[in-house]
Amino acid sequence: MEAAVGMGTTPVTVITGFLGSGKSTLLEHVLRERHGRRIAVIQNELGAGGSLPEQVSMLNETGDRYDEWVELPNGCLCCAVRDKLTIALERLMERRGQFEYILIETTGVANPGALASTFWLDDALESPLRLDGIVTLVDAANVLRHVSARSVETGQVNEVVQQIAYADRLILNKCDLAPSAERLDEVEQTVRTINGLAPIVRAEYAHVDLDAILGTSSFQTQRALDVGASLARARAGVLSGECLPCAPMEPHGTARDDAGSGDAHSIRVQTCSLRTDGRLALEPFKAWLCDLLWERPTRPVFRAKGLLHFAGEDVRPHALQAVHDVWDLKPCGPALVAADSGGDDGGQRGGAAPTNWIVIIGARVDADALGREFRGCVAREGNGGAGEDGAEEGGLGGAHDVDVT
Ligand SMILES: Nc1nc2c(ncn2[C@@H]2O[C@H](COP(=O)(O)OP(=O)(O)OP(=O)(O)O)[C@@H](O)[C@H]2O)c(=O)[nH]1
Secondary structure, X not given: OOOOOOOOOEEEEEEEEOOOOOHHHHHHHHHHOOOOOOEEEEEOOOOOOOOHHXXXXXXXXXXXXXXXXXXXOOOOOOOOOHHHHHHHHHHHHHOHHHXXXXXXXXXXXXXXXXXXXXXXXXXXXHOOEEEEEEEEEEEOOOHHHHHXXXXXXXXXXXXXXXXXXXXXXXXXXXXHHOOOHHXXXXXXXXXXXXXXXXXXXXXXXXXXXXXXXXXXXXXOHHHHHHHHHHHHHHHOOOOEOOOEOOOOOOOXXXXXXXXXXXXXXXOOOEEEEEEXXXXXXXXXXXXXXXXXXXXXXXOOEEEEEEEEOEOOOOOOOEEEEEEOOEEEEEEOOOOOOOOOOOOOOOOOOOOOOOEEXXXXXXXXOXXXXXXXXXXXXXXXXXXXXXXXXXXXXXXXXXOOOOOOO
């Protein structure tokens, strides 16, 4: 890794990539490695706006947490909360001596070009900060379907393509989920046609050599402007079918991001955050989840995360992670400490009823219906919840038709 910060500027690396591609996994890898740097992290997640994303992504099995964590409010960094990003960066700069590097994790639908411009458009940030590079995670298991999603009416370039096009470094992640080496080569070739310049590193669980992504001084303003111009021409149809094999998007058209900022995201991504108190019945919850992820093609779910509590022996909170049709459920953090009620508590073994959270990101999300269904999973007499065993040790998971097409 490059040793110098250079002329007193603090380098910033932007970590981007579509929903579930492995950004938080990379962040955890970076923060756990012995790299000798004090790193401040700015995290921006779509969804709850409360503490759920932080709990899910940053609590490990022993309940460790990281310091120097700045969480931005709900909304996307590239548009709705861009001003908040500027303020967060300015605040961090007041504590400059306490860290040497800044990492920004964007939402899965951010446009890194809009984000990068923050660094040359804001005078207050331009001199103390230096955008070192944009690192884009590419989900080897899902990227082909993402880049080929089409919208004949709009001809829009989608977020996945933008994120790949603007990258200074590309991580082809989730290589373990590719069905064959040939398919992986095909995925890499497709990525290469969108961005022919950025080095590509293949990875599993975002395990990469940090020298390949940090301190690379790889960001160039002129290249970012050129990429922006190419994408704009592709959007206008000029480059359709030439440089970017991607231009069109899904038939459900252009959508404004949830926060209604005025910056259009091309994928109609909607987010809903659900919560319910009590302990959930494991089997009904699993059945609902599988139905949600696998059986509703007209309302696809791209991503779900949750912090859940089940009835049964294992009273530890469980983190749910789902990306398209693959999901897993693992214990995270210590069990809630509460006095055992001793009697019939409707499956609330472990004492006071805990709160379950789930964030669902998808298309045509019907929050009311999902809320009812989620609440229906609370353990009670008759749905197998009260008194049944909880999640198995080591976690549960599911995969359905995991294909790269
Ligand atoms: N099999 C497999 N799973 C992975 C890999 N990398 C990450 N995951 C899993 O994929 C899920 C999503 O990973 P995250 O790191 O949370 O993805 P993200 O890009 O931060 O997600 P969003 O912030 O919601 O966009 C988690 O369950 C990870 O454990 C990988 O290389 N292989």
